[in-house]
Amino acid sequence: MSAYSDTFCQLDALLTQERAYWQFMPFACHEYPWQHSMPALSDWLDSLSDQDVANLLEDTAALIGELAVFLPVLPEMHQLANIPVLPPVSEISPRLPRGLDVGIPGRKWQQVLAFNAVLPSHKLPWLEWCAGKGYLGRVLAACHNTRVTSLEWQRSLTEDGQSAANQLGLPMTFVQADAFAPESASVIRPNQHAVALHACGDLHVSLLERVAAKRTAAVSISPCCYHLIRHDAYQPLSAPAIKSELRLSKHDLRMPLQETVTAGQRVKQQRFVEVSYRLGFNALQKHLTHNDAYLPVPNVQKALLKNGFADFCLWAAQQKGLQLPEDIDYAHWQQKGEACFRKVERMELVRQAFRRPLEMWLVFDRALFMEDAGYQVSVGTFCDKPITPRNILIHAQLEK
Ligand SMILES: C[S@@+](CC[C@H](N)C(=O)[O-])C[C@H]1O[C@@H](n2cnc3c(N)ncnc32)[C@H](O)[C@@H]1O
Structure with missing residues (x-):
């Protein structure tokens, strides 16, 4: 009799049932996928400050506790995904020949x-x-x-x-x-x-x-x-x-x-700039082309981000063979990008609660x-x- 098949099947059923909350691309969504099906969750997410989001991203237990109000299966899923700490069979710090660790980070x-x-x-x-x-x-x-x-x-x-x-x-x-x-x-x-x-x-x-x-x-x-x-x-x-x-x-x-590893303030700020620029450009190109699909833009040299949002858009448009009109209100689209970034962060917060269960699947x-x-x-x-x-x-x- 398999030791893991029951757990797998229960986890599988719950992940399947709840897939609207994790199996989607936050970048490509202009609103929460549960905006209409679970407005209370959307309202709660919108009520969180950026600091609340950062704190919850780093504390999965607290996140599960908060989200369980809306998604009551989460504690059970985490119970199913919980695995034991393997007991050491031999010493963690055995006597080893000198120099064995040379060059090893x-x-x-x-x-x-x-x-x-x-x-x-x-x-x-x-x-x-x-x-x-x-x-x-x-x-x-x-x-x-x-x-x-x-x-x-x-x-x-x-x-x-x-x-x-x-x-x-x-x-x-x-x-x-x-x-x-x-x-x-x-x-x-x-x-x-x-x-x-x-x-x-x-x-x-x-x-x-x-x-x-x-x-x-x-x-x-x-x-x-x-x-x-x-x-x-x-x-x-x-x-x-x-x-x-x-x-x-x-x-x-x-x-x-994608589990968050505690990042320093500088890295967080850099991510905010890059992601909000990308999302701002995406909103702009959707407006210009009337195409609702997310348009991925290749990796960018970090130095280019220092030149500001307008330069980023000109570069991204060139990458995608898109002609930008002269009279663009860049401040407006940058703001849109920043608002989208906050939405994406909150969608990622919900997905975060499903990361370990999916890994265990x-x-x-x-x-x-x-x-x-x-x-x-x-x-x-x-x-x-x-x-x-x-x-x-x-x-x-x-x-x-
Ligand atoms: C994440 S590293 C892990 C290395 C090592 N096991 C460790 O933990 O330090 C993955 C390793 O797989 C090697 N690798 C990638 N593709 C491979 C392939 N097709 N055949 C053999 N090795 C490969 C990479 O060069 C790399 O050294």
Whole structure:
């Protein structure tokens, strides 16, 4: 009997039922999607000051409490999305050879140690998938004294990783290869414990699929960047997710990663300027072209934003092959952009409440896929969110 299918199905039903509150593009909306269906929620959002919005964005528990008045399913959804903290199996700060952490950024080092500490020791050789410079592999090789094969696409990273491993005398072999290439399957073996720390979207999915096909003994992954996929839309893995009514676009898949990380005042101000300029230009172009669709504008050099809104519009119009008339009241459209920004922020506040539940839908889909392939699966967090918001670990081992 699957451990996760009930939770997945309940979460799936609630996410489907409430999709009007999260599955939309705030940028493309000129009013709240629930403007008429739930005016009380719209009024409450409009009554919030910018500071209230900022505070609630940083305090999900308070946000759920406030939103539950309008969306009473939210506490239950968060209950379903709640997963245990994985207990460390080995020491979080093991005795390691000197110099092992050289060149590893502080937070990455903490992630690597925390990930290592919750991994069950199967005394098997390790396969590190999308290894970067093999930071995790270094700790695995040193702590478990077993061989590590580290596969990575970027040659410079494999070279740096290999030379650091050689200097440290660690039993690590880097393989420079594309994880998607059919030949890369040859590094995946039955007698192995495969790991992937923050391998993006299809990269960790392809590992799970190949591990299941090869009957590899164990695999532990920490998923990230769910939207980095080769198809246009999400391809569900497990039978319950295939049956689900939810169809997830890349825009939906970005949602779990948009959790607000506390930004400084300067970054917040820069974002306000850029987003309100974009929205102001969008309102202007809609007015001129009578086309109601949102017109995306490419990335902009941050220096251009300093020249003001009118220059931004001239640049954006050029990018889009649009002729702007001489007599535009730029102050009016800038104000419109700023008003739209405030609306977008409030829509994002509502979507914020669905981020972790949606992430757990994706995580349980992976867990159910591995269970169906005959693996015993556990899901939990391996570190606190300030160390990394992508703190979920899926561990699967073949049932004996
Ligand atoms: C987010 S980084 C994670 C690196 C490392 N696991 C860590 O946690 O520090 C993802 C890594 O995947 C690698 N990568 C991207 N596409 C790849 C591919 N097709 N095949 C192999 N590696 C790939 C990138 O070069 C990058 O080093």
